[in-house]
Amino acid sequence: MTMALTAGVMAYAGGFRVSLQGVKQLAMAHTSAHAEDASVAFFNPAGISFIPSKLSVVAGGFGVSNQITFQNTSTLQQTETDNPLGTPIYAAVAYKVLDKLSVGFSFSTPFGSTIEWPTGWEGAEMVERLELKSYFFQPMLSVKLAPWASFGASYIYAKGKVDWTKRVTQLGGSLNLLDDEATGHGFGFGFYFQPDSQWDVSVAYRSPVDMKAENGKATFNVSQALFPNIGLAATGGVDTFKATLPLVDEITLGATYKVTPKWLLSADFNYHGWERYNKLTLDFANAPVGNQVSDPTVLVAPKNFKNAKTFRLGTQYMINDMIAARAGWYYDESPYSDENFIPETPSFDNYVVTAGVGLKFNKLGVDLSGAYAMPQSRKVSNAYNSFYGQAKAKVFYFGLGLSYNAF
Amino acid sequence: MKKIFLSSIAASLLLMSCKTDFDNDTQDVVVTSGDANFSKYIALGNSLTSGYRDNALYIDGQNESYPNMMATQMKLAGGGEFVQPLMADNNGGLVLGTTVIQGTKLFIESFANGSPVLKNVATAPTTNVATKLTGTINNMGVPGAKSFHLVAPGYGNIAGIQPGTANPYYVRFATSNTSTVAADAAAQKPTFFSLWIGNNDVLSYATNGGTNSTTVGNVTTYSTATVQTGTDVTTYRSNDISSPTLVAGAIKGVLDGLKAAGSTQGVIANIPYVTSIPFFTTVPYNPLTPAALGANITALNTSLYGPLKQALTAFGAGSRINLLSSTSANPVLIRDTSLSNLSVQLTAALTPSLGAATAAAFGQIYGQARQATAEDYILLTASSVIATVNPAAPAAINVNGVSFPLADQNVLTKTEAANVKTAVDAYNLQIANLATAYGLAFVNANAKMTELNSMSGIQFNGVKYTAKFVTGGTFSLDGVHLTGRGYALIANEFLKAINSKYRSTLPMVNPNSYTGVKFP
Numbered sequence: 001m002t003m004a005l006t007a008g009v010m011a012y013a014g015g016f017r018v019s020l021q022g023v024k025q026l027a028m029a030h031t032s033a034h035a036e037d038a039s040v041a042f043f044n045p046a047g048i049s050f051i052p053s054k055l056s057v058v059a060g061g062f063g064v065s066n067q068i069t070f071q072n073t074s075t076l077q078q079t080e081t082d083n084p085l086g087t088p089i090y091a092a093v094a095y096k097v098l099d100k101l102s103v104g105f106s107f108s109t110p111f112g113s114t115i116e117w118p119t120g121w122e123g124a125e126m127v128e129r130l131e132l133k134s135y136f137f138q139p140m141l142s143v144k145l146a147p148w149a150s151f152g153a154s155y156i157y158a159k160g161k162v163d164w165t166k167r168v169t170q171l172g173g174s175l176n177l178l179d180d181e182a183t184g185h186g187f188g189f190g191f192y193f194q195p196d197s198q199w200d201v202s203v204a205y206r207s208p209v210d211m212k213a214e215n216g217k218a219t220f221n222v223s224q225a226l227f228p229n230i231g232l233a234a235t236g237g238v239d240t241f242k243a244t245l246p247l248v249d250e251i252t253l254g255a256t257y258k259v260t261p262k263w264l265l266s267a268d269f270n271y272h273g274w275e276r277y278n279k280l281t282l283d284f285a286n287a288p289v290g291n292q293v294s295d296p297t298v299l300v301a302p303k304n305f306k307n308a309k310t311f312r313l314g315t316q317y318m319i320n321d322m323i324a325a326r327a328g329w330y331y332d333e334s335p336y337s338d339e340n341f342i343p344e345t346p347s348f349d350n351y352v353v354t355a356g357v358g359l360k361f362n363k364l365g366v367d368l369s370g371a372y373a374m375p376q377s378r379k380v381s382n383a384y385n386s387f388y389g390q391a392k393a394k395v396f397y398f399g400l401g402l403s404y405n406a407f
Numbered sequence: 408m409k410k411i412f413l414s415s416i417a418a419s420l421l422l423m424s425c426k427t428d429f430d431n432d433t434q435d436v437v438v439t440s441g442d443a444n445f446s447k448y449i450a451l452g453n454s455l456t457s458g459y460r461d462n463a464l465y466i467d468g469q470n471e472s473y474p475n476m477m478a479t480q481m482k483l484a485g486g487g488e489f490v491q492p493l494m495a496d497n498n499g500g501l502v503l504g505t506t507v508i509q510g511t512k513l514f515i516e517s518f519a520n521g522s523p524v525l526k527n528v529a530t531a532p533t534t535n536v537a538t539k540l541t542g543t544i545n546n547m548g549v550p551g552a553k554s555f556h557l558v559a560p561g562y563g564n565i566a567g568i569q570p571g572t573a574n575p576y577y578v579r580f581a582t583s584n585t586s587t588v589a590a591d592a593a594a595q596k597p598t599f600f601s602l603w604i605g606n607n608d609v610l611s612y613a614t615n616g617g618t619n620s621t622t623v624g625n626v627t628t629y630s631t632a633t634v635q636t637g638t639d640v641t642t643y644r645s646n647d648i649s650s651p652t653l654v655a656g657a658i659k660g661v662l663d664g665l666k667a668a669g670s671t672q673g674v675i676a677n678i679p680y681v682t683s684i685p686f687f688t689t690v691p692y693n694p695l696t697p698a699a700l701g702a703n704i705t706a707l708n709t710s711l712y713g714p715l716k717q718a719l720t721a722f723g724a725g726s727r728i729n730l731l732s733s734t735s736a737n738p739v740l741i742r743d744t745s746l747s748n749l750s751v752q753l754t755a756a757l758t759p760s761l762g763a764a765t766a767a768a769f770g771q772i773y774g775q776a777r778q779a780t781a782e783d784y785i786l787l788t789a790s791s792v793i794a795t796v797n798p799a800a801p802a803a804i805n806v807n808g809v810s811f812p813l814a815d816q817n818v819l820t821k822t823e824a825a826n827v828k829t830a831v832d833a834y835n836l837q838i839a840n841l842a843t844a845y846g847l848a849f850v851n852a853n854a855k856m857t858e859l860n861s862m863s864g865i866q867f868n869g870v871k872y873t874a875k876f877v878t879g880g881t882f883s884l885d886g887v888h889l890t891g892r893g894y895a896l897i898a899n900e901f902l903k904a905i906n907s908k909y910r911s912t913l914p915m916v917n918p919n920s921y922t923g924v925k926f927p
Contacts, residue, residue: 069429074915076433122917125869169870169919170880172926223926229521376426386866390429 016132016345017248017272019310019332020088021108023060023401027356027369028314029328031266032254033200035192037365037403038094041106043252044204045140045152046192048094048104053363053405059091060367060401065394068115068346070380072122072389079121086113100144106154108136111247115344124167126385127344128174131163134211134247138188149193156186158247160211164344168289171230173222175289177241177282179213184247200256208249208276216241218284231286231297242283249273254312261318266328268312274305274335302384303342308335314354324358326369334378341380341391348375348393356399365403372396438483441910443672445481448489449545449597450474451557451588451661452604455897456548457576458491460883460890462527463499463512464550464576468883471891471921473898474546474601480902480913481599491546492580500532501575503568507532508575513884515877515927522790523877525884537565540580547592549577553607553649554657555640557588558664571645589661593668600665600673601901603852604658605838606681608649609830613681614887616786616816617823619644629816631744634826648826651833658838662845674848674905677835679856682824685876686886687784688860694785694793695737695809703809704731710803711810715773718756722749727777738778739785739793739808744815745822750774768801776812782821787876787886789817848908850900865896867918872896880923891921 019030022039032043038056040047048056064086071078094104111134119128135158142152161180168175190204218239220230227233254268281300288296314328334347341347356369377392450456450472457464458472469475469491478489501509511528518524549556551574556562559572563581567573582591592600618629632646638653658675665673681687697704708730716728727746731737754770761769779785785793793808804810819827835853842849856874859865859881864873872893873879876886881893889897895918902913 071429071433072917073431073433075917076436076438076914077917078433120920122868122919125919170878170923172923225515225518225927229518374427377429385869387868392427392429 016111016113017250018064018086018088018110018112019270020062020064020397020399021090021110023062023356023369023399024326024358024365024367024403025314026062026371026397026399027326027328027354027358027367028266028316029268029312029330029352029354031256031268031312031314031328032204032252033192033202033256033266033268035194035200037405038092038104039090039401039403041092041094041104041140042090042108042110042136042138043254044190044192044202045104045138045154045188046142046150046190046204047202048102048140048152049096049100049142049144049150050192050194050200051094051096051102051405053407054096055094055406056403057091057093057406058401058403059089060399061087061089062397062399063087064113064397066113067394068343068391069393070123070343070389070391074388075122077122079118079123082116082118084114084116088112102142102152104140104142106136106138106140108138109134110136112160115346117343120167123343123387125169126342126387127164127166129163129165130344131161133161135159136209140188142192148195149191151189151191153189154187156184156188156207156209158184158186158209158211160184160245162213162216162245168220168222171220171222171226173220176219176221177216178219179216179243181215182211182213182245184209184211186247190252198258200254202252202254204252206250206252208273209247211245211247213241213243213245216243218287220287231288235286239287240285243281245280246276248276263317264315266312266314266316268310268314268330270310270312272308272310272335275307277303277305277335279303302340303336304340305335306337308333316358322360324360326354326356326358328354330354338379338381339383341378341382341387342385343387343391346391346393348378348391350375350395363405365405367401367403368399369401370396370398436912438480438914439912440481440484441906441912443905443909443911444598445484445486445911447487447545447596447598448474448478448481449592449595449600449670450477450548451592451600451602452548453552453607454548454550454888455606455894456601456603457546457550458548458894459550460885460888461499461512461514462883462885462888463510465494465497465499465512467497467922468499468891469493469546471894472546472548473894473901474548476895476898476916476921477601477901477905477913478545480916484911484913488543489545490543492540492544492576495534495538496530496532498528498530498532499534501534501536502532503536503565503575508536508568514925515884517927523884534579536568536575536578538579543595544580544591547580547588549574549588551576551607552588552604554605554654555608555649557604558657558660559640560585560587562587563591589664592661593664593670596668597665597670598672600670601675602658602661602673603676603850604661605654605678605834608654608834609678609827610681610887611646612648613819613823613827614686614786615646616814616818617646617820617826618816619646620816629814631815634830648830651830651837654834655837655841658841662841662847666845671846672909674850674901674908675838675842675845676850676852676901677838678831679853680831681827682784682819683856683860683874684887685874685879685882686787687819688874689787689876689886690785690790690793691736692779692781692783692785693736693738695731695739697733697735697737699794700731700737700809704733707731707810714757714760715753715776718753719749721756722752724749729778738780740776740810740812741779741783741808741818741820742775742812742815743777743818743820743822744775745820746775746777748774765801769804772800772804772811779818780821782824784819784824785813786817786819789813792817848904850904852897852900855896855900859896867896870919872918877924884924890923892918892923895921
């Protein structure tokens, strides 16, 4: 007994990477070369050496509203997701132990989201609901190599959760895959330069993190009479599974130029290693619901992601000592072709405009930002799943961040 | 500079943002009928057209008939109401007076060793054949109808049910005791029709293993069915293969009748190779695994297969039987009436060792016996026969398919299967020609079924459908008729053919949204 299980995870743009790790940064198209406070820690560990205060603490959060629409041009059916508001959060602290040595810690949720299609919608065999969460814990060190240059490195400990419900049409029921104990490890490093008072240059690399689910729970909500047929008579339709989901690596090149003391321009280039997600393998302990001849309990679903780029342009203007006005624009490339579109991780080529204000009250900074995305509607022609049609999305973000440069 | 920077951003936004929406929103699409007029659609055919499944006709099944799905799409382009001769209940079966003449539908009671245990719903049918349906009947699919039945007067006469000249399903809505299905259809003056007929002209031969049966009292005897070449249907027995000339003539008769009534727009489908359906492909030719036979292998080889092979070899027919293997799966023993009968020779050869009486019995039993090959089809219904004890056989050799050959009616042999294929090919040639001659849309149902039966099957939105019994999703529990999902795949083929021929834009249906096999 086989069935077509298929696989993936979710996001709004650019695979399931959610580039929302700094409210101030988002206002300027989420560019990276900003070392005013500890929010630089996620972007580049080397950046913490250039924070103007000895101790800096930041925290922030976002709201992500997104809705995906799929239309089948052959049946004329149209379906919209009912996704809950996404809430990526972050926090960081940086402390100068010595003039040349800084330590920091960053907490972030750089990958994840929740997609919710209507129960029994036409792509239900692939996904009805998928919740993906990741938490990155990154201790880091940064050393000043020269007054104008630093090197920093971080260790990444990641925890994650996947909760995925899909139909198993041929068994007349549904399947839930749940794991909230997946973990992974990685690292990051970077160089940060301030060659003169006008320039900030940031070069950073963050490694891939393979999230390994060792003991996931697979629950088959199907007729009990079928349990023996799927090898789950003894467990009441519950199986375990193993899977690895790659959270891919990222290269970031960023620069900020102060045109005047009040006005700065920033640009970033990101390169995401999505090729690592070329397939998803689900290895069930007992249920023969896979597609491998050699082992029917192993399901391999092609993903065929490709490496993707992001271009960012941002600017900030200090209206006075207290108020900064910010704006930005970025283009984020979808990591797969129309032939590999999957409804569990709908991705689009995405143009985004951003804006925000920053308020300074002495040591405390309050930042507000918002972004409006213009994901490009696209064709869907996934032959592997015989899933054809068109997809579009509506996305906007808003964020509130606090920074405290203590002393 | 800031202004330039911002205005260039604004300009690029204007350029880009226009592509965020769909070029054509499906909610704004107007479905058109093209050159066709769908205002009165009539479907003609057999059980497949009626929505028959699980070996019965019942309301839920009828609602998921492919003509009903098509009519729903046609309503988007000027189509009218589509009335089906709905049964009285959801269990199926028919009563004539107080006699149950058709049983209720099959359901899966449980699974045993991975195989479904099928039972008939234990309820008395409530659909009374005598209750006449009047007025418009759009779905005129008649379960059991062969091509020539559509033009047979009296096929709807209630008095003809017992003698076998009438069909109870047609009796329910026939306009008179002498009417024909074709004439009743034409009289409704359809603006559009579908016709899928001819399956039963070969199917009953196949599902009965190429035999006809006669029941006298409680005793049923089987005889080899005929591949008919003549067109005199009075010489046909119920499981004979109809001659292609007769089939073509009957279909032409239906089309001419419709044409005379002004109905010239329609769609016609050809006949699938019936051997691709689960009824023929579920039971393997070699189900006798060493594990299943166990210690009996040696005994069977020594006392039965060995001596038989030796004797048969002496008569130049040694290839009929090989010794049972203790390492690989063994074929069942079958009776193939196309083999030359070696009863006399076997009796003579076995008499010295077995004695005259036993030898005579052996000779009679194994005279046309051989092991099945991959080219034979063991019928789904034989699964309840294989490895059971045959009470009519001598005690030592009474295990069906193991020591006693499976009867002819349990197997569609290679020769019989070839007869089926030859007939289907001939029918399909004629149907394609008629489609052209009458300017009709044409559905290659045979190609679709072949695709379904392939290893990769047919996929739709991530669901993989195959022709596998129960688990394939497309065939109902009788192994012959489709599920709602299977009928939806067929409906889409009809809709595509119609759109292509008549330049209409009827949308496809989503097979996943219909029902499949129901699990307990």
